[in-house]
Amino acid sequence: MKKALIIVDYSNDFVASDGKLTCGEPGQEIEQNIHQKIETYNSNEDLIFYLMDYHHENDPYHPETKLFPPHNIVGTEGRNLYNSLKPQYDSIKHSNHVFWIDKTRYSAFFSTNLDSLLRERHIDTVEIVGVCTDICVLHTAVDAYNLNYQIIIPKNCVASFNQAGHEWALTHFENSIGAVVE
């Protein structure tokens, strides 16, 4: 097994109390768990991918414009990593095993070079953390399944504003896409 860590949308807008589309406390409670997970991957020089939602304000061509308030707008503080994850990222971002990828849809794989980077490096397993469990983490995990990756979801590193959605997604990961939920 050769694995990579994918951190999904852990930005101020999705996590901070005043974020534009925040998960609130459930999102904030997983900060140290994700921080520690990144430390472990980094010390092993295993691959770390930061996948971050990227929007322009009131983009008339984007489907989310009708669904959600503006969030993760390019160039805003809301799009920065939340709290301790930002200085942590700044301290490791020049390493060969750390990548930042902007994404414009829920899935980290849609219209990005993530799959290509993983395949070049012979990665067969992705560990997915971040928010929201039942939206961007879910769509990323489903695409990873369709692309034949093994999937690990650490329960204490994912969260949602919607507790029922969070619980449903964890069950779906385990029962429908064969993920290891641990």
Ligand code: ZN
């Ligand atoms: Zn978005």
